[in-house]
Structures are given as structure tokens and as C-alpha cells.
Amino acid sequence: MKKIVALLIAAGISMAATAAPETYVIDGTHTFPRFEYSHFGYSNQVSRFDKTEGKIVIDKAAKSGSVDVTIDAKSVNTGFPVFNNHIQGEDFFDTAKFPTITYKSTKLNFAGDKLASVDGNLTIKGVTKPVTLTVTSFQCMPHPMLKKDACGANAVAKVLRSEFGAGKYAPYVGDEVTLTFAVEAVKE
Structure with a gap:
């Protein structure tokens, strides 16, 4: 009986070791947050940010x-x-006063084994507001060129720019903005 208990404890320790969080550093050359809004109802304009950094822990x-x-x-x-x-x-x-935009998670939600x-x-x-990003794709695997594990995802959310003090010309220039995040990150 003592051997069985010892085996179960060892298995529990072994399983805990394999369930460790993994940290991935955002690849700024393959990560481009985008935003889209209606321009006077004529068209939807899409713009992006060219510099993004951060970490993802999974x-x-x-x-x-x-x-x-x-x-x-x-x-x-x-x-x-x-x-x-x-x-x-x-x-x-207002980049003179606020040079950065940040997103900090409070919870990751999974559907089965996939990040949802x-x-x-x-x-x-x-101005800080709660925003849920809906993950439309998520993939982790060895990177064929870097020879390290990497993860990539696409996520989307909608916000009202007026809630962040950026509502000038609304409603003519759309208040609702679609945020789209294309992100790739490499294991630390």
C-alpha cells in the first residue's frame, strides 16, 4: 500500500511539473493590432499600429x-x-500625453483545449475599460525557422471610441470601432 501511495504522489509531482506555465514574447515583426471604423458611412477605414510588445503566458x-x-x-x-x-x-x-495603449488580461477562457x-x-x-477579445484562431507549435515553440492568434473586439475620450466627429465618423489583433509570440 505504501508503494501505491508513493507512486501516486510521484505521479502527481510529475504531472504538476508538466503543467507549468510557458512564457512567450510577442514578435513585433508579426504582430499588428488594427482598428476599423465607418468613415461617414462611405467606407470602413482600416489602420494599424506598427510597434507592439509584450508577453503571453499560457x-x-x-x-x-x-x-x-x-x-x-x-x-x-x-x-x-x-x-x-x-x-x-x-x-x-493624444500621443504627446499618452504614448502607449495597453491591454492586460484578467482571465483566459478556454473551450476544451482551445483558447476561446x-x-x-x-x-x-x-481611460481603462473592460474588453473581451474573442479569439478566432489560436495555434501553438514549433516554429520551423526559429527552432523554438511559438504561438499565434487572431482576436477581435468592438469598442466605442467615445468611451476612451476619442469621440470627435461621432456619429458621422463611426463611434463603434472594431479592434483586430494578429499576434505571434516566441517561447522565452
């Missing part, structure tokens, strides 16, 4: 983890330099 066995992302708001890329400067002004991102959504807090212009 414990697949425990179905838990964290996401901590910082976006350089001055790296906004609309495809037009004059407009990049315009939306960095006080009426929108991330609950967290989005901060823009010093």
Missing part, C-alpha cells in the same frame, strides 16, 4: 495564463502621414 494543462500587451500609439499607420499626425492629436490618441476568449482591461488615453 498554462495549457491548467487552462490559464495572462496577456500583457503594450502598443506604441505613435506607430499608428493609416497609410497617409498627414492623417497619422492628425489622429495622434488631442482629439483622438480573453477578458481584460484596455487602456487608451488614460
